[in-house]
Amino acid sequence: MMKKLLSKSHFYHASLLLFICFFILTAAVKNHSPDRENNGGSGQKLLLFVFGDSYADTGNKMKANASSWKPPYGSTFPGKPSGRFSDGRVLTDFLAKHVGVKSPIPYRWMKKKGSRARLEDGVNFAYGGTGVFDTLVAEPNMTSQIRSFRRLVHDSVFNQSQVQSSGVFFVTLAGNDYSAFLAKGGTPQGLPAFISSVVNQLAVNLKFLYDHGARKVGVTSLEPLGCLPRVTVHSSFRECNTSQNVAVNVHNQLLQEAVERLNNQTNSSTFVLLDLYSTFTRVIEQKNVAPGSMVFQTPLKPCCMGTSDEHYCGSVDENGAKLYTVCSDPNAAFFWDGAHPTQAGWASVYSSLKPTLQQMLA
Structure with a gap:
């Protein structure tokens, strides 16, 4: 009888131990998120530095x-306008999650009280509407943004060894240089030479980052500009403009060659091309489409648009009355406005970029 009780007691203890081990293992798996713990295998917290445009x-x-x-921007996240050109999160936010940090503080906010504590995640230097050269907005172009980064390193806000070991750099170029070129009287005949100058300056900026x-x-890469709603509106959002996309492909081919040259010059795979053209x-x-990407029934049609050609998402009249319409479900739309994806759209793009991001962090 005693032997049976001991045997039974041993069984209960063994079962309890097995349950505890299972619980701990399950909790560990549940809490492990590859999107939050990609630190390149170093175990060291990473920093995210962002340059570019909207x-x-x-x-x-x-x-x-x-x-x-202005409303309705930010209506999905954080529930009010936050300076993001979308209804919610933009690509920076998804990349920050992937790197394992909070979305880095915008550079312009650094003078605010308490902002220094936010520097542990990095800094976002990107300004909407800008390019590698001066465009139609007064904000800092990419070269100026990179100089601001250099000043922070020079002032020991970040040291170079910290940047080299922990820094992840994200650079966007969405085509504002080309819009400005045409708006300032540039001709289609002059576009090939201008594309070369844009890519060359971008390569100079990338090399400058490497040197620091x-x-x-x-x-x-450049997204398919001919598929943006501000272009496809002329076909009632049914088809892309192939002529514009031909020019985009010239830019992207030159950029791919420039990235390959930089990697050869620096004897490393430091620079990785995030292919927005293919993902869009x-x-x-x-x-x-990548796992996790949504299916959008009318992907070329924006969720938010002006009530006429003269108005745009966020337009109001002198009395504050809305001169725009918003779709009932932004999550069902790929584009938010005439040029920018919704949060759901960026989530789908991010899903496609994941393998490349893993390569960058390896």
Whole structure:
């Protein structure tokens, strides 16, 4: 009888131990998130430094000059305008999550009280509407943004060894240089030479980042400009403009060659191309989409648009009355306005970029 009780007691203890081990293992698996713990295998917390335009801006652009600070922007996240050119999160936010940090503080906010504590995640230098050269907005172009980063390193806000070991750099270029070129009287005949100058300057900027410690750099290709709603509106959002996309492909081919040259010159795979052209195209055409990508029924049609050609998302009249319409479900739309994806759209793009991001962080 005693032997049976001991045997039974041993069984209960063994079962309890097994349950505890299972619980701990389950909790560990549950709490492990590959999107929050990608630190390149070093175990060291990473820093995210962001440069570029409205595809990356999370609040740098001045409130008086930007629709991103007006309703209905930010209606999905954080529930009010936050300086993001979307209904919610933009690509920077998804990349920050992937790197394992909070979305870095916008550079313009650094003078605010308590902002120094936010520097542990990095800094976002991107301003909506900018390019590698001066465009149609007064905000700092990419070269100026990188100089601001250099000043922070020079002033020991970040040291170069810290930047080299922990820094992840994200650079976007969404095409504002080309819009400005045409708006300032540039001709189609002069476009090929201008494309070369844009890519060359972008390569100079990337090399400058390398010279100041950057060792993990993701740079976006140009998205299919001919598929943006401000272009497809002329076909009632049914088809892309192939002529514009031909020019985009010239830019992207030159950029790919420039990135390959930089990697050869620096004897490393420091620079990684984040292919927005292919990711946008796959989502729009619903072909070979990545796991986690949504299916958008009318991907070329924006969720938010002006009530006439003269108005845009966020427009109001002198009495504050809305001169725009918003779709009932932003999560069902790929594009938010005439040029920018919704939060759901960026989530789908991010899903497609994940393998490349893993390569960058390896």
